[in-house]
Amino acid sequence: MKPAKAKVGQLRIIAGEWRSRRFSFTEQPGLRPTPDRVRETLFNWLSSDIQGARCLDPFTGSGALTLEALSRGAAWALAVDLNRDVVTTLRGHLATLGCSHAEVRQENGLALLGTPPAEAYDIVFLDPPFHQGLLEPACTALEEHDWLAAEALVYVESELAPGRLTLPANWQLHRDKRAGQVWYSLWRRQS
Numbered sequence: 001m002k003p004a005k006a007k008v009g010q011l012r013i014i015a016g017e018w019r020s021r022r023f024s025f026t027e028q029p030g031l032r033p034t035p036d037r038v039r040e041t042l043f044n045w046l047s048s049d050i051q052g053a054r055c056l057d058p059f060t061g062s063g064a065l066t067l068e069a070l071s072r073g074a075a076w077a078l079a080v081d082l083n084r085d086v087v088t089t090l091r092g093h094l095a096t097l098g099c100s101h102a103e104v105r106q107e108n109g110l111a112l113l114g115t116p117p118a119e120a121y122d123i124v125f126l127d128p129p130f131h132q133g134l135l136e137p138a139c140t141a142l143e144e145h146d147w148l149a150a151e152a153l154v155y156v157e158s159e160l161a162p163g164r165l166t167l168p169a170n171w172q173l174h175r176d177k178r179a180g181q182v183w184y185s186l187w188r189r190q191s
Contacts, residue, residue: 007026008024008025008026009024009025009026009062010022010023010024010025011023011025011062011063011064011067012036013067013068013071014036014039014040014043014068015040015043015068015071015072016068016070016071016072016073017070017071017072017073018067018070018071018097019071021071021097023067023093023096024089025062025063025086025089025090026085026086026089034064034065034127034157034184035179037179038157038177038179038182038184039064039065039068041177041184042065042155042184042186043068043069043072045174045175045186046069046072046123046153046155046186049122049123049153050069050072050073050074050123051072051073051074052073052074052075053069053073053074053075053122053123054074054075054076054077054119054120054121054122054123054149055069055070055074055076055077055078055121055122055123055124055125056077056078056121056123056124056125056147057069057077057078057079057080057124057125057127058080058109058110058112058113058124058126058128058138059080059081059109059126059127059128059129059134059138060079060080060081060086060090060104060125061081061086061127062086062090063079063086063089063090063093063104065125065127065155066079066090066102066125067090067093067094067097069123069125070094070097070099070101070102074101074123075101076101076102077101077102077103078102078103078105078121079102079103079104079105080104080105080106080107080109080112081104081106081107081109082106082107082108082109083106084106087104087105087106090104091104109128109134109138110128110134110137110138110141113138113141113142113145113147114141114145115145116145116146117145117146117147120146120147120148120149120152121147121148121149121152122149122152122153123152123153123154123155124142124147124148124152124153124154124155125155126138126139126154126155126156126157127155127156127157130158130159131159135156135158135165136165136166136167139154139156139165139167139168139171140168142154142168143168143170148189149189150189150191151188151189151190151191152188152189153174153186153187153188153189154171154186154187154188154189155184155185155186155187156183156184156185156186156187157182157183157184158182158183158184158185159181159182159183160183161178161183162176162183162185167187168189170189170190170191171187171188171189171190172187172188172189172190173185173186173187174186174187174188
């Protein structure tokens, strides 16, 4: 009996330098790429902030948010994931695009946030696996270990409505929406 073939997912870069480029990734348990419609809304929210921004994606998964940010003019992105296949695939996508202003690390995102960075980030994408209790500790670690620039923006994707999340007191809700059972919100850090 043959082993089951791994399912392959697709993602499309919506806008920017690499607009309409499509990439495949191997589907993994708990991997939920941010849908095109949600990414389009998010990057409309970020339109005046993305150019030249330093972006952090500590639970990158398919890499859709990192790729979209870089395509739209982010100066630098650090993408992190524990899964070796995910990391290898995203590195391959960046190589295909000839992108040299990003780093992809195979590492535990929450553990990484527990250490101080070399430099603060302007935009952070937080879309950890759901129902694992990772989101709120990640938010706390971002503040406690100085990952955020003075007025950083933090995108949060969660199974909980923004009002039910316990986030740092100096984060102000900027925008939020719901897509099916997923809440997504953008928070602005007040220095």
